[in-house]
Amino acid sequence: MSTFRNKGIALFIALALLLLLSIGIAVFLLNTYRHVNINEAIANRARAMLIAESGIAYAYWKIRVGEDDAGSPVDFYDGNLYTLDPTAQATSPMPIPTGWTIAIDVQDIGSTGTITIDSTVDYPKSTAF
Numbered sequence: 001m002s003t004f005r006n007k008g009i010a011l012f013i014a015l016a017l018l019l020l021l022s023i024g025i026a027v028f029l030l031n032t033y034r035h036v037n038i039n040e041a042i043a044n045r046a047r048a049m050l051i052a053e054s055g056i057a058y059a060y061w062k063i064r065v066g067e068d069d070a071g072s073p074v075d076f077y078d079g080n081l082y083t084l085d086p087t088a089q090a091t092s093p094m095p096i097p098t099g100w101t102i103a104i105d106v107q108d109i110g111s112t113g114t115i116t117i118d119s120t121v122d123y124p125k126s127t128a129f
Contacts, residue, residue: 040126048121051096055104055119058086058094063106063115076115081107099124 062084068074069084076082084104086094096102105118 037126044123044126047097048100048123051094051100051102052119052121054094055084055086055102055121056117059084059104059106059117059119076106077108077113079108079110081105096121097123 062068063076066073066075068082069086069088074082082105084106085102086092086104087096087102094102100121100123102122103120105116105120107116108114109116
């Protein structure tokens with residue numbers, strides 16, 4: 001006479017629950033990692049936009065005083081392209097984070113007296129971890 005005994009069934013149930021819990025934790029951690037990277041990218045983009053806007057204000061100031069980055073007099077209305085770099089000075093008027101760069105291009109468009117200012121900020125890719 002053979003009788004079926006459920007010895008060891010608790011082990012398989014515990015292992016199955018442990019596997020499901022592990023998968024759930026892995027999904028949670030991967031989702032959290034992704035959200036942290038997305039939020040850091042959004043913050044970096046906003047910070048870069050603010051730095052670029054301050055670069056435009058810096059260019060307005062340099063046009064108003066008529067000087068380049070070295071303090072030499074310059075006529076921004078002569079049709080040439082000038083690239084300003086406020087971080088190149090020893091006492092930078094615009095400190096930016098390490099690894100970031102800013103380039104400000106100032107150019108007179110023809111003889112209309114209209115000046116175009118392009119401010120570009122390059123920043124490293126977001127890596128939260």
